[in-house]
Amino acid sequence: MAVPVRRLWAAVFCGYLAFGAALQALPAYVPEKFGGGALASGTAVGIAFLATACGRPFAGWLADGGWSRPVVLAGGVLTAAGGLGQLIAPNLVALLAARLVMGAGEAALFSAALPWVLTGTRVAQRGRVAGWFGLSMWGGLAGGPVIASLVGDWVWWTVVGLAGVSMVLVFTTRGDPGRVEPLVRIRRVRDLLPVGVPLPGATIGLAAYCYGTVAALLVLRLRADGIDGDGVALTVFGAAFLVVRFAGSPAVDRHGGRAVAASTVAIEAVALIGIAFADGAVGALVFTAMAGLGLALIYPACVSITLDRVRGLRPGVSMGVMTSFWDLGVMAAGPLGGLVAERLGFSTAFLVAAGVAAACVFVCLGYLKPRRAESPRSPAPRLLARDPDRPH
Helix, strand or coil: CCCCHHHHHHHHHHHHHHHHHHHHHHHHHHHHHHCCCHHHHHHHHHHHHHHHHHHHHHHHHHHHCCCHHHHHHHHHHHHHHHHHHHHHCCCHHHHHHHHHHHHHHHHHHHHHHHHHHHCCCCHHHHHHHHHHHHHHHHHHHHHHHHHHHHHHHHHHHHHHHHHHHHHHHHHCCCCCCCCCCCCCCCCCHHHCCCCCCHHHHHHHHHHHHHHHHHHHHHHHHHHHCCCCCCCCHHHHHHHHHHHHHHHHHHHHHHHCHHHHHHHHHHHHHHHHHHHHHCCCHHHHHHHHHHHHHHHCCHHHHHHHHHHHHCCCCCHHHHHHHHHHHHHHHHHHHHHHHHHHHHHHCHHHHHHHHHHHHHHHHHHHHHHCCCCCCCCCCCCCCCCCCCCCCCCC
16 A cells, blocks of 8 residues: 555654644743743753654654554644643643643654555655655754744644644544554663664764754843844744755765764754854844755664664664654753853853864764675565555
8 A cells, every 4th residue: 555655745744843832932931921031931941852752753663564544643633632731730840741741742653654655665765765754854853943932822723723723634534554563572771772883872862962952042132131132043044954954855865874973963063163152133143044954864874774773673673763862962951051051151051052064074983884885676575565656
């Protein structure tokens, strides 16, 4: 049975629109409703990624066993419940609990949908397909802040509504993809942590700290220093990210994940230093766009590296675990970056993130071996019919 790529793309996109809208609303919503400063706001942003990180390997594990459809559907339900919980939360603790629920929903949405989509993809096209399908996630994260700015006080109802649309899209998909491989029993850590995953996971995790710093602190940094552009900064970041992701994903297959990851994250380090020292709106937004460029290709690059290292086996678990490192990096950036900002200032927080980006480049160049050669004509094992709508 053909994989409903377009419908899955739309379902993940709507779910992440909800997630992105919440990210835009939280930096102002938390201080206004519950009090607290950068640390409280950063924790509220980052804690959702804890649940996402924990949930992704299990979502991928279930997807490998043919349970993609119910897991993706559950992701929409949890995302809607998390949005409603943030709306009605009476205190900060309840808000954080709702953020955890929403984070679990985001894990289920993407990490069960991606292995479903990658089924039957040729080896030479994995980077671009992962990159293009990943636009559903990143497009939502970029578009969500725009929607939040437009709807104002209706943001949380909008979050719930977008998650509801995601649920409907998945519920109306053609049946489950069927069992891709036997569902492996989880008896030890290695069953959820394939051997080839930790190093590319560390690479994307360090890059994620940079993204988490931007997501949690950029708006607050501009407001604290009286720099215009706080309302569009995350949108500028997202727009640059999306353009480069869409146009540049084929470069991963052409040049290899290691080279692409190292070169683009080096740009990210420069951009973060620029944000730290920017004293005007133009400079801040230029470096913000550069930061979006620097992170645009890290995910498809690490997908390519990971699948090479695990030789394409158990792709759901492998992708879930690798992406969990991303979530852990974002999660750490919220409270740690917020703490540094409160004690030493926002500029220092962004300089710390630039140092983390430099460490990411070092790990990538120093520990990840170049990709093995691949034959563009050698297909990955597949059990499902290919979707004629899948990008080639």
